[in-house]
Amino acid sequence: MKLYVKYDINLACKVILQEKLEEFGIEYELKELGEVEIRGNLQPDVQKQLEAALERYGIRIVSNHKNTLIEKTKDIIIEMIYEKEKLPNTNISTYLADRLNHSYGYISNLFSEVTYSSIENFIIIQKIERAKQLIIEGELTLTEISYQLNYSSVAHLSNQFKKTTGLTPTAFQRIIKKRAGAR
Structure with a gap:
């Protein structure tokens, strides 16, 4: 079972x-x-x-200041993507700078220095993971998902999804449906 x-x-x-x-x-x-x-x-x-x-x-x-700031940055991004009904329309760089009380340039440079990746890349990965979760839940259309995650269009979501996962969202949906049918 x-x-x-x-x-x-x-x-x-x-x-x-x-x-x-x-x-x-x-x-x-x-x-x-x-x-x-x-x-x-x-x-x-x-x-x-x-x-x-x-x-x-x-x-x-987390004990050192740099790592604490990086973890807070990740937490804010994850909270923003997973807990909001819709992502805020504000510029993410402004949102992070306001929440963390540091300039975005400082946060961005520190993030890249510590994680060897950019904030933008982390955001894309989190948004695609959220999109996958929403597709699996099956309650929203791709248009609704792209709107909720602040993509300019379904095509933009599809391009980032394919670049990140190697699949289009539609192909991912078919795989999920096929697996669900096999149960």
Whole structure:
């Protein structure tokens, strides 16, 4: 027997984080996505135990400023693409600069330096992953998906989809339908 599960990765991480912090008796406040404010001091041994407990779920505590800024940048992009009903119409560079309180040039250069990839490439990959998820869910047309992800047209979405996955969205849809029919 197979079970097919739909899940919200951000909610799952938030719940795991809350459970572990409470398990260790740590007083905290969840801030933005990926940010926790610890009330009081965290003993080094407790922090190591917490890090080990979270590592099991693929959750890491980021300690240096550059990596923290990169992780926040990724979190904001993912939140923007996955949690908004429709991507904001504002320029993404302005959106990131405003949210992170740094110039986009600084954020972009740091992102490229640390990840060896551009913010733009990360955004494209995330948008295509979101498009794949929406295609699999089957509730929206390609026109609606391209609108939701702020593509200028279905053709633009299709070009980026094919360049990223090697398939057109329509071919991807056919594969999904064929697999669903084989169950």
